[in-house]
Structure formats: structure tokens, C-alpha cells
Amino acid sequence: MILDEKQAAITDTIFCVSAADSSRAYIPATLISGRRKGPTFTIAAGIYGMGYPAIASLLQLRREIDPEKLSGCLIIIPIMNLESFYNRTPLANPADHLNLDLAFPGSPAGTITEVTADFITTGIFDATDIFLDIHGGGVNENLVPHACYYDNKELQHQTQLAARLSEISGLAAVVSLPYNQPSGHPARQAFKQAVRLGIPALSITVGKLGSYEKTDIVSAKNAVYRMMQELNMYDNKKVLTASPLKRSYTEQVSVTGPGRGLFYSSFKAGAIVTKDEEIGYITDVFGRNIKIITAPVSGTILKKNTGLAVNEGETLFYIGSGQK
Known part of the structure; x- marks a missing residue:
């Protein structure tokens, strides 16, 4: 596992998972190991294959982070659904026509999308202390950039941290969703699966699928920097503290x-x-x-x-x- 690498280093890798029908999926990931101890913050984009602002924001973040100044570890997955990305099919893997963000927790014996979800659930979430999913609105959507988290009454500490990270993100609005997860029913969404596992998790939405606006990229990247500062992981002095949240x-x-x-x-x-x-x-x-x-x-x-x-x-x- 890339988490075993030495400190103060940047390690790029591409995981390969395969299904019973021999179809494969590739998941690019970067581990940035800090000089000092701290939490492991996993940030993912590209679960929808055309979420370009989210993807670009993480690629820029990977280039900018100095591991010598980082406390803890960052796991950056810039394109979670690589096949969907290259085939420009935003909501489905062309191999099995399934939406990765509706496939969690996945199955090691399922189709390639289900196997991918299982790998994220067992291989990535098991090493994660905080999880952030970044994506865009639909191709034909006009939206207010916002953060979203689940209000899990059973895990108050995790919910409070997710709420705080949402509030200081600098995005225009925050939505707190009720957490209703009956036993035996799949979580379906990636970040809801993380919540189910007891991980403080949230999602932010900026831009829209297929767009590539600089303002959206900067907005997403700065939101991550503010979260890392709140977690005492990294301090980018060029990123200003967000104005008090106005809409929740x-x-x-x-x-x-x-x-x-x-x-x-x-x-x-x-x-x-x-x-x-x-x-x-x-x-x-x-x-x-x-x-x-x-x-x-x-x-x-x-x-x-x-x-x-x-x-x-x-x-x-x-x-x-x-x-x-």
C-alpha cells in the first residue's frame, strides 16, 4: 500500500482492479506524506467522468503541496472513474453502464464498477481519517457552489467535524442532509459510504460536468486548503480565511x-x-x-x-x- 512509503515524499501510483469477466479499471492516486504526524485526508474527484473543475483542482493541489510543510498524509484520487473520463460518459462506466457514485459499498465479485467501489471502500477508506468528494453539477445545470454533509446523530463528533469543514470552505452555501441509512441497505454514494464507516465525510459541488472554468477550479482548491488549515495539516498563507457563512x-x-x-x-x-x-x-x-x-x-x-x-x-x- 502506498501509505507505507517514507515521510516527506510524493508517491504516484495507478491501482488496477479487475472483475470476473476480465474487465479492468485503473485508479490513479497520489500519496503526499508529510514531515510531521497528522491525520490522513483523502480527497477524490472524477467519480463522474466529466467533472473537470474538480479534477483540475486536485491536479493543481498535487503540484503545489510541499510535503516538508505537511502534517499527516494526503491521498489524492484525481480521477476515480478513469474509463468514464476518457470515454466522456459522465454518469456510467461504458464497460457495465453503471454509475460509480451509486455502486457503494460495491462487491469484489461484481461488475467492474462494483469491484472499483469495493476497492475504494476496503482499500482506501480503511486508511482514511477524513474524506472529501469533489464534483460538479450536471452538464445542463446552473448551480450555487455548495458543501454538503450528512447529519449523523449517532456519530456526533464526526458530524460536527464535517459541518465545520463545510462551513469554513468558503463556498456560498452548506446543506446538511438527514442521515437515514436502514440496516442492510447499501449506502450507494461514495461519501455516504464513508459516513457509514464512521469517517467524517463531506462533498462539495462546483462548476458543472464538461466545463473548465478557472474560477471553479480555484474555488474548489481553496476550499481544500481551508480544510487542511482547520485540520492543522497545512497553511497556505495566500488563501484567505473565508467570510462567515451566510446560507445554511x-x-x-x-x-x-x-x-x-x-x-x-x-x-x-x-x-x-x-x-x-x-x-x-x-x-x-x-x-x-x-x-x-x-x-x-x-x-x-x-x-x-x-x-x-x-x-x-x-x-x-x-x-x-x-x-x-
């Missing part, structure tokens, strides 16, 4: 399409809406048969689907509500 929510409500058609809305991410307010509508291909879309709760639009074509059940909005 205890719920994220999805608004789905009532039917197939063309979607219209003048609202943008960041807009404040009230319950039952009209926030968009759908028509058929002739512009007729209008179906009105209303806000189910009062709150702030965190994500908005910017596509014109929609199908029944597709998410059109995510609304942050229950503001603290």
Missing part, C-alpha cells in the same frame, strides 16, 4: 418534471423562492398543453436544469430549505 440549509428538495416536453424557467441558481410560487413550466413540442411547475417549499434554488428537453421524473430544481 437542513434540507435539499428536488423538483421533478411532471411530464415529457420543453422546459422553460426564468429563475436561476441562487434565486429565493416561496412555497407554491410558479418557477417554470413545460409544454409539448408545439408550445401547447402547458404544465405549471411550482416550488414545493420556500428556500433558495441551489441547482437548476438549464436544458430545454426534459422527460417525466427528471430533476429540474434542487431547492435548499430549512435555513438555519
Whole structure:
């Protein structure tokens, strides 16, 4: 395991996992071992193959970190889903058509995506003290950059640390999700699986799939630097302390399409809406048969689907509500 390497060093490796059908997946990882003792902070991107701002932010971070100034270890996985990345299929591995972020905890006897999830669960999470997943919104999404964590009442210390790291990230909003994980049901998401294992874990969302904006890259990278400073792991004096958090929510409500058609809305991410307010509508291909879309709760639009074509059940909005 790369964690066995000597201190004050940067070690790059590519793990190879294989399934029973001989299909393979490759997972690039960098271990940065610090001069002083400290926690192991694992940061992953590219679980969705086109999350370019998240991927670029970790590649820049890998170049910038000086292991002589680091306390503890960083495990950086810049592209968790390499096959999806190179095939430009953001939500699925082309080998088995499964979404890695819905495959946890995985299975060593499953398809290649399930084997990959099992490797992350057993090979990476077992060596992890804190876990961060960085990704972007959908290809056709306008969003407010935000951090997200699960409010696990049974593990208060871990939840408090995840909440604190979210709050000091410098992102525009924080969403605290209720942790409901029935026994015997898979966690599905990577960072929810980490929470299930008792690891303080959070996720941040910046930019969107397929985009490559410098501001999104810097925002994600600076969020990581602030977290490392909070963990007493690294101090980058060029990164300013974030302004006090202004928006924090205890719920994220999805608004789905009532039917197939063309979607219209003048609202943008960041807009404040009230319950039952009209926030968009759908028509058929002739512009007729209008179906009105209303806000189910009062709150702030965190994500908005910017596509014109929609199908029944597709998410059109995510609304942050229950503001603290």
C-alpha cells in the first residue's frame, strides 16, 4: 500500500482492479506524506467522468503541496472513474453502464464498477481519517457552489467535524442532509459510504460536468486548503480565511418534471423562492398543453436544469430549505 512509503515524499501510483469477466479499471492516486504526524485526508474527484473543475483542482493541489510543510498524509484520487473520463460518459462506466457514485459499498465479485467501489471502500477508506468528494453539477445545470454533509446523530463528533469543514470552505452555501441509512441497505454514494464507516465525510459541488472554468477550479482548491488549515495539516498563507457563512440549509428538495416536453424557467441558481410560487413550466413540442411547475417549499434554488428537453421524473430544481 502506498501509505507505507517514507515521510516527506510524493508517491504516484495507478491501482488496477479487475472483475470476473476480465474487465479492468485503473485508479490513479497520489500519496503526499508529510514531515510531521497528522491525520490522513483523502480527497477524490472524477467519480463522474466529466467533472473537470474538480479534477483540475486536485491536479493543481498535487503540484503545489510541499510535503516538508505537511502534517499527516494526503491521498489524492484525481480521477476515480478513469474509463468514464476518457470515454466522456459522465454518469456510467461504458464497460457495465453503471454509475460509480451509486455502486457503494460495491462487491469484489461484481461488475467492474462494483469491484472499483469495493476497492475504494476496503482499500482506501480503511486508511482514511477524513474524506472529501469533489464534483460538479450536471452538464445542463446552473448551480450555487455548495458543501454538503450528512447529519449523523449517532456519530456526533464526526458530524460536527464535517459541518465545520463545510462551513469554513468558503463556498456560498452548506446543506446538511438527514442521515437515514436502514440496516442492510447499501449506502450507494461514495461519501455516504464513508459516513457509514464512521469517517467524517463531506462533498462539495462546483462548476458543472464538461466545463473548465478557472474560477471553479480555484474555488474548489481553496476550499481544500481551508480544510487542511482547520485540520492543522497545512497553511497556505495566500488563501484567505473565508467570510462567515451566510446560507445554511437542513434540507435539499428536488423538483421533478411532471411530464415529457420543453422546459422553460426564468429563475436561476441562487434565486429565493416561496412555497407554491410558479418557477417554470413545460409544454409539448408545439408550445401547447402547458404544465405549471411550482416550488414545493420556500428556500433558495441551489441547482437548476438549464436544458430545454426534459422527460417525466427528471430533476429540474434542487431547492435548499430549512435555513438555519
